[in-house]
Amino acid sequence: MNREKHLLETFPTIDGKTYIQSLDEFNSKLNIEITMQNIPPNIEYKGIKLQQQKDYQVPFIDLIVKIKPQRILEIGTGLGGFVIFLRETLNENGLSNTLIKTYDIFDLKPEIDYSVFDLKNIEYNIENIFNEQYDLINHDYIKDFIQQDGVTLVLCDGYKKKLEFKTLSQLLKKNDIIMAHDYVKDKKTFEEFYMNKIWDWCEIMDSDINEICVEQNLIDYMKEEFEKIVWSCKIKI
Numbered sequence: 160m161n162r163e164k165h166l167l168e169t170f171p172t173i174d175g176k177t178y179i180q181s182l183d184e185f186n187s188k189l190n191i192e193i194t195m196q197n198i199p200p201n202i203e204y205k206g207i208k209l210q211q212q213k214d215y216q217v218p219f220i221d222l223i224v225k226i227k228p229q230r231i232l233e234i235g236t237g238l239g240g241f242v243i244f245l246r247e248t249l250n251e252n253g254l255s256n257t258l259i260k261t262y263d264i265f266d267l268k269p270e271i272d273y274s275v276f277d278l279k280n281i282e283y284n285i286e287n288i289f290n291e292q293y294d295l296i297n298h299d300y301i302k303d304f305i306q307q308d309g310v311t312l313v314l315c316d317g318y319k320k321k322l323e324f325k326t327l328s329q330l331l332k333k334n335d336i337i338m339a340h341d342y343v344k345d346k347k348t349f350e351e352f353y354m355n356k357i358w359d360w361c362e363i364m365d366s367d368i369n370e371i372c373v374e375q376n377l378i379d380y381m382k383e384e385f386e387k388i389v390w391s392c393k394i395k396i
């Protein structure tokens with residue numbers, strides 16, 4: 160049984176959100192503290208679920224058209240709708256050779272019918288690339304992937320966005336882009352404009368990333384567009 164199905168059965172939603180109590184097996188195996196994880200209401204891309212704010216498409220299409228990424232590294236495949244959307248957007252914009260390397264610690268895909276999609280150049284990995292300290296287990300492999308010629312787009316959408324961002328931002332080259340999901344600039348803004356309005360999850364704020372951004376020469380990119388859909392977007396200069 161896939162994880163989401165299990166969780167839905169275990170913790171039925173009463174308010175449109177699905178609360179995951181614990182990922183006991185995963186957490187005990189990897190020695191990560193048990194946390195309450197709650198998953199945003201699912202929306203779908205062509206029938207495949209994803210966990211994004213409903214207006215996610217236009218900013219990402221604009222970004223892809225602008226930066227023409229040569230590769231994408233995504234942490235947190237989830238149910239796969241987002242990666243399929245990225246794949247199709249790349250293909251529609253002449254970027255069918257752009258490889259998407261996506262990682263998840265769970266395989267949530269077996270019960271999903273992907274047969275209608277062209278999955279060429281999506282590399283699915285069920286693997287944790289981070290150790291307990293969120294250093295990379297195979298640092299050189301990920302670094303070499305990011306460092307190849309042409310723009311790399313890095314998407315942090317796993318459970319520890321601050322740490323994913325901190326670790327991966329150190330591997331970027333000039334003009335690469337790094338993004339983190341569930342971002343709102345500060346708590347006050349979150350409570351005033353997002354919570355109970357457009358998005359109920361804030362897992363990374365400016366105070367979490369300011370220091371590493373200065374250290375790594377990362378500046379805002381398409382800030383206004385992405386703030387609306389709770390992504391932080393930075394370019395390395």
Ligand SMILES: C[S@@+](CC[C@H](N)C(=O)[O-])C[C@H]1O[C@@H](n2cnc3c(N)ncnc32)[C@H](O)[C@@H]1O
Nearest residue numbers: 209210234235236237241262263264316317318
């Ligand atoms: C919010 S969901 C991802 C949503 C997906 N990007 C989307 O837009 O639909 C978070 C996912 O991150 C995965 N995850 C958590 N820690 C991870 C890690 N260290 N490496 C890869 N995936 C991880 C979880 O299993 C979960 O499926």
